[in-house]
Amino acid sequence: MSEVVSNPPGRVAEIWRPIRKILREPLGALGLFLVLLVIFGAVFADFLTSYDPTRINPRARFQGPGAEHLLGTDQLGRDLFARVLHGGRIALYVALVSTAVSLAIGIVLGLIAGYGPRWLDNLMILLFDAMKSFPTVMLALALVTLMGPSLTAVMVVVILVTVPGYARIIRTQTIALKSSEYVTAAQSMGASSARILRVHILPNVIGPLVILASMDIPVVIGIEAGMSFLGLGVRPPTPSWGSILNDGFTGIRDSAWIAIAGGVPIIITTLGFTFLGETLRDVFDPRLKGR
Amino acid sequence: MLTYFVKRLGLAAVIVSVAMFLLFCMIYLIPGDPASVALGPRATEEMRAALREKMGLNQPVILQFWNFYVGAWTGDLGEEVLSGRPVMTVVLEQLPFTLALIAGGITWSVALGIPLGCWAAVSRGSTADRIVGILSVAVIAVPSFVIAIYALLIFAVQLRWLPAIGAGEPGNLGDQLTHLILPSLAVGLGWVGYIARMVRASMLEVLEASHIRTARAFGLPDRMITYRYALSIAILPTVTLLGVGIGQMLSSAVFAEIVFARPGVGKLVYDAILTRNFPVVTGTVLVTTVLFVLLNLVADLIIGALDPRVRSSF
Secondary structure (H helix, E strand, O other): OHHHHHOHHHHHHHHHHHHHHHHHOHHHHHHHHHHHHHHHHHHOHHHHOOOOOOOOOHHHOOOOOOOOOOOOEOOOOOEHHHHHHHHHHHHHHHHHHHHHHHHHHHHHHHHHHHHOOHHHHHHHHHHHHHHHOOOHHHHHHHHHHHHOOOHHHHHHHHHHHHHHHHHHHHHHHHHHHHOOHHHHHHHHOOOOHHHHHHHHHHHHHHHHHHHHHHHHHHHHHHHHHHHHHOOOOOOOOOOOHHHHHHHHHHOOOOOHHHHHHHHHHHHHHHHHHHHHHHHHHHHHOHHHOOO | OHHHHHHHHHHHHHHHHHHHHHHHHHHHHOOOOHHHHHHOOOOOHHHHHHHHHHHOOOOOHHHHHHHHHHHHHOOOOOEOOOOOOEHHHHHHHHHHHHHHHHHHHHHHHHHHHHHHHHHHHHOOOOHHHHHHHHHHHHHHHOOHHHHHHHHHHHHHHHOOOOOOOOOOOOOOHHHHHHHHHHHHHHHHHHHHHHHHHHHHHHHHHHHOOHHHHHHHHOOOOHHHHHHHHHHHHHOHHHHHHHHHHHHHHHHHHHHHHHHOOOOOHHHHHHHHHHOOOHHHHHHHHHHHHHHHHHHHHHHHHHHHHHOHHHHHHO
């Protein structure tokens, strides 16, 4: 490995190899394309449209898709293309931040459960199972009622829903590694538990988890859009795909283009991340297949 | 079998108790006081104090939890804020509608998922197999409420094939079933994918087994081997999957009920949130959680009854 690191061209190849592997699978290439498309739209939203996503224009209400407004306008005359692009920022922001936070929490809890004493392990497993026994949407609705609708509430819901799964995976793998020879060797040389977990166990358990987390991103985007659809996510006038879909749902008989503008980005994003995640898993860790 | 049953039942009771404790902690720890939430921002301080007293929020925490816990096990989930009706009665009134919706969802997912899974397994590696694989992944990925809205848009608004809102006339079974088709499709479509994948995977395993080879050697027709001999074994993991699936369909049902304006627990919770009827929200969360745990238990017991290996490993 050391030659690879000290040799820049080798390093470039090291980055390119997995990408080429993904591109060789048609579904992976499609997934990567869709994901990049969504990221591009969200990042360059300000350059791709000159409309302000929150600007109300009463004279341009309920206009169908056309040259002036690519995807039409909603009941307040706001440009839907601008709202869709800016809504992508909200969706990706929630997905990335909450997945990162719940990965961090899940890893710490999983390592503690797997490496700690037996009673603590049992207690934590019980808590994880109880947490998973709430139907997701019911839990989300109850939490949002208490906390008040906000993006933070949505992220708390996502974290509570996903942490138990991550922690369980880390725990199972930590237990498997705990009795391995090299960990015993490190223990006999007097390494502290913290060092063993950080240096010897964490690097070996984190790979599959990252792939599984990438497969959870569509679920997270679905939760955010769903909460916003119910009016329990982002506050108006902030654009979110869910709230656009709700505007479209209200006028579904006369202005179907609003519902199409809100729903298609959700479909594109969830499909993109799922196709990419499935390919990543098949390419890098076939053992996870069927999960 | 009896020991297994008792152990599983005990574990389910413990999990429900811990879930209640977690729910109570969330209510208690999250900033925001249920009495203020219920009364809204315009309430006076006296009104809040009176409601807090009535809801028992002035008692010590431990006592509050104990009352909540004992109440929940004895079926007393408190009273609705406005009408004063018992929450349990209100939830149980709405539950059958949701259960019908979930049953419809299961029907869709089993009716489409099992044949698709078998077909993919039998024609392994072919284009058909690949297409079923991609479709399975796709329907799992797309959130159910998006499917619900587009199903409404296409089949009810544009094509006018099926009714858009409500649960149908009470007493008119045909009308009620017609009203069930679209919402239950939205609830079940994602699970078509899960079931198709699961059936395909376990079918491929079973088709390698020696009794299937024997059946082939006897010259039995392929169709009979697939559907009679292999499927009856390959179906087992699907039962467990459905146990989990029903819990998730409960989440989809919430959206389907709101989109199709159907009665049910999802609509109940949503309306309760909009009217700040807090006891109804927690009550419904508890009832649905217990339901979820019970359904998982039933699925485990069915598997235990069908497959002795599971019983002994517990």
